[in-house]
Amino acid sequence: MYPGTSLETVDDVLKGVSFAENDFEFYDMDASLADAVPEAPPVSFFKDAMLRFSKNKASMLAVFVVLFVVLMAIFGPMMSSFGFREQHIRWDRLPPRVPGLERLGIFDGSGVIRVQAANLPDYEDVIIKTLSLYDQPAGGRLVPMAEIRIDMYRWVGADDVYFWFGSDELGRDLWTRLWRGVRVSLIMAAAALIINLTVGVIFGSVAAYYGRTVDFVMLHIMEVLSAVPTLMLVLLLVVRFGATMWNLVFALTLTGWLGMAYMIRAQFYRYKGQEYVMAARTMGASDKRLIFRYILPNAIGPTITQVAVVIPSFMMTEAFLSYLGLGVQAPEPSVGVLLAQGQRMLFTNPHTVFFPALVISVLMLAFNLMANGLRDAFDPTLRGHQ
Numbered sequence: 001m002y003p004g005t006s007l008e009t010v011d012d013v014l015k016g017v018s019f020a021e022n023d024f025e026f027y028d029m030d031a032s033l034a035d036a037v038p039e040a041p042p043v044s045f046f047k048d049a050m051l052r053f054s055k056n057k058a059s060m061l062a063v064f065v066v067l068f069v070v071l072m073a074i075f076g077p078m079m080s081s082f083g084f085r086e087q088h089i090r091w092d093r094l095p096p097r098v099p100g101l102e103r104l105g106i107f108d109g110s111g112v113i114r115v116q117a118a119n120l121p122d123y124e125d126v127i128i129k130t131l132s133l134y135d136q137p138a139g140g141r142l143v144p145m146a147e148i149r150i151d152m153y154r155w156v157g158a159d160d161v162y163f164w165f166g167s168d169e170l171g172r173d174l175w176t177r178l179w180r181g182v183r184v185s186l187i188m189a190a191a192a193l194i195i196n197l198t199v200g201v202i203f204g205s206v207a208a209y210y211g212r213t214v215d216f217v218m219l220h221i222m223e224v225l226s227a228v229p230t231l232m233l234v235l236l237l238v239v240r241f242g243a244t245m246w247n248l249v250f251a252l253t254l255t256g257w258l259g260m261a262y263m264i265r266a267q268f269y270r271y272k273g274q275e276y277v278m279a280a281r282t283m284g285a286s287d288k289r290l291i292f293r294y295i296l297p298n299a300i301g302p303t304i305t306q307v308a309v310v311i312p313s314f315m316m317t318e319a320f321l322s323y324l325g326l327g328v329q330a331p332e333p334s335v336g337v338l339l340a341q342g343q344r345m346l347f348t349n350p351h352t353v354f355f356p357a358l359v360i361s362v363l364m365l366a367f368n369l370m371a372n373g374l375r376d377a378f379d380p381t382l383r384g385h386q
Helices: 007-015 045-054 057-079 117-123 174-210 212-226 230-241 245-256 258-271 275-282 287-323 335-345 351-378 380-385
Strands: 110-116 127-138 141-151
Touching (some): 045 057, 110 117, 117 127, 245 287, 287 335
16 A cells, blocks of 8 residues: 555546456466475483483583492492401501502502600611601600601511502402492482382372372371481381391381372372373273373372482481491491491591591582482473573
């Protein structure tokens, strides 16, 4: 419409215009109409989540750390010539010594001792450096003393021996015992996780799927069990059946599945009323197929995230109970057992505590970073923030 014209004027103009059939021609008459071909292959929800997870650098680093610790738990004890039960009383409480690094003054097997200055010639063959000379009052007189750094391995006649993480009070190799202990802790956590995952998924899915009376009864069962203190339950089981690895796994699984059951129950209430579930039920799908084929796969994301959180929780619980003497019993090592044994020598031989504490701390941090990455990857609402 041109400026200055009105609708009536245009209608009057068009009334006097006639169009013939030849005045028109078809546009794209021979062209085929179809949807645009996707430029990239289709991506499933799980694959899309894994792609977004792989972009999280902190979480990927955590995955590599966890894999490294798992591999060391499997193969670490084989890398040492000493068994985890093997004792050498003459070589007790030796500091770490690693081939190659000893030339750099790191993990060189040296230690600091205090002796009387008159006895310095006795340490002539093993002394590395005299740190200080001082007088110490004793019996009303001053005794000349010396603080020296010596080669602890040569001092006890172990020139060709290497304890990479040092030795404990019984002369056992801490490298072998630490990775053996991590293996025991991981096995216990994995066993407890499998049981809790199975029981929690079945219990939570059945309760939410059938609802009403079934959900009411099963929910109250979970509430009663959640009110039982875990530590008290473990104490009763240890007193009755003894402190063994599998008794501890049993104790952790009696109430450990409740968190998984609550999560699965919430996911089922979220998805069981969806249109595709109703359509499948209308087509005659069985309850088993509806649960495991149409509803449960939608909870795979939160389930994986829950698994990544539960594993460090079980390991920390096991370490805590073993530290208190309620878990794995010596001579079988675990991280908690090593921490309990090492804390008695914390100030005199800190390496007995440092390495177990370092491994358990790094492992807990890695699992939590991995869980955070999985939560962000499987949460569709965070897709725009990746």
